[in-house]
Amino acid sequence: MLDYDHVLKEDPPPEPTDDAAKEVKIKHQEWHKHNIIALIYIKKCMTDAVKGGIPESDLAKVYFSPIADKYKVSDKAETRYLMNKLIRMSFNGQEVLENTPCRELTLPANSKK
Numbered sequence: 001m002l003d004y005d006h007v008l009k010e011d012p013p014p015e016p017t018d019d020a021a022k023e024v025k026i027k028h029q030e031w032h033k034h035n036i037i038a039l040i041y042i043k044k045c046m047t048d049a050v051k052g053g054i055p056e057s058d059l060a061k062v063y064f065s066p067i068a069d070k071y072k073v074s075d076k077a078e079t080r081y082l083m084n085k086l087i088r089m090s091f092n093g094q095e096v097l098e099n100t101p102c103r104e105l106t107l108p109a110n111s112k113k
Helices: 022-044 048-052 060-070 075-087
Strands: none
Touching (some): 022 060
């Protein structure tokens, strides 16, 4: 798939004219071949439920754009997850216990001497 990811970043090359150089025609054909392969790969990796909410397109870049927007990772969501994990931790004097209510994150040795 690494060879085909350029179609997600680049716009399609312009249609070559009849008198265009052979390299231009080959590049155009390869780009469209890579586009088709990328589309097939993207669609095969998705469940039917996800596919149903995405508009069809002949270009992998256009097809992938709503997917990227829909499943964009939010920094706020990650922060919320990490804070919730921290809040649920507790310390028993020797080790950190996860998924237990956090009463105090202090050492039991804090008693007065």
